Amino acid sequence: MPKGDLPKTRRGRARREQILRAAEEVFGEAGFAAASISEITRRAETAQGTLYIYFKSKEEIFRELVVEMGHLTRTVVTRALDPGATRLEAERAGLAAFLHFVAERPALYRIVEEARFVDPAAYRDYFTTFAKAYEARLKKAQADGEVRPGDAEVRAWALMGMAKALGERYALWGDPAEIDGVVDEAFALVREGLAP
Amino acid sequence: MPKGDLPKTRRGRARREQILRAAEEVFGEAGFAAASISEITRRAETAQGTLYIYFKSKEEIFRELVVEMGHLTRTVVTRALDPGATRLEAERAGLAAFLHFVAERPALYRIVEEARFVDPAAYRDYFTTFAKAYEARLKKAQADGEVRPGDAEVRAWALMGMAKALGERYALWGDPAEIDGVVDEAFALVREGLAP
DNA sequence: GCAAAACATGAACCATGAATCATGTTTCAT
């Protein structure tokens, strides 16, 4: 029984995966507190005890999901940055990719945000890591003269916050069809600022 | 026993207030799930049953705090906008006031954010109301030619998101002394944008 | 001063649901 490790057999790996996917669903829909182990195992079509072969607690499954989801978000956003367009245009694409991703997998947003309360360390880790990468990109763009000089760390957090709020308002609560328009407006703000 | 109403006697009003302040502390420190009624009443120096004279459930105390805190934040930020300075400068002052407020009463931030999970309706209400006010200010500024034309709603949510993220990173996790510098940097971004 | 309403108490009740464990079944290396 590998507690922190991965399962040894094909069957084991499949079970663990089933449980994780069911947990993602249930945590996403009900939130951590209201999510019950019995509901998770019901959807995973296993016995309750089975879950404890692969995870040592309810918190541990949750943490695993946060890590997984963080990795996924970073992948989605980073992949969108590729094109050889302007640095700022690339950032625009990253924001668009993020918002569409939130709209497609709303459980992601909820789980990561709830981590602030369920597992503060994982939450902080996730955003700090993300911010560092963002900061590095901004610094590089600055060095290349593609953006005005300024504190890259503050900018990274400000822009991340923007993305989170827009994701909540438009991708989660609003009409997904609006997203592209929102991205245009938001990036106009980031590019030119508010001053006339 | 006034269930939704306010207490009739001076003593009653004082008790209710003691309980609310204790609840603010405990919810802020421990989060909703880990906060126990017994700990709240211990700090309020009353019996557990007393709490149920004034609130019909744990959720109801929490909701009351969200409403109260929302009102307080709006007051603090709005008060900071008074001066007859430039509209943009006034906004800068609002951001500064918000960040200092978060640093002073971190429980506020936590409770309001946790409301997303404990009481989604109250959470959404709170931010939608706030956004509407922000939007109106931006529209007015736009009409007066003090900011470039653009979608005021998107801008309001983007700027709110910025404030939340900066609050989390610098007012909650960072050194409060940094706040004024952060405000300057962030508002430079908002004013002039990233483009060189 | 006195009834009635409001307020206060804290031990006991009770639902909930996470975690365990004794008992099987399946997989895999040799």
Next chain:
DNA sequence: ATGAAACATGATTCATGGTTCATGTTTTGC
């Protein structure tokens, strides 16, 4: 083929803590 390790089961256990309630005490209006 076979034994050992890995995996699977689900009813039972157990701690937790929100809520209730029977019994006082205090305040208020008249």
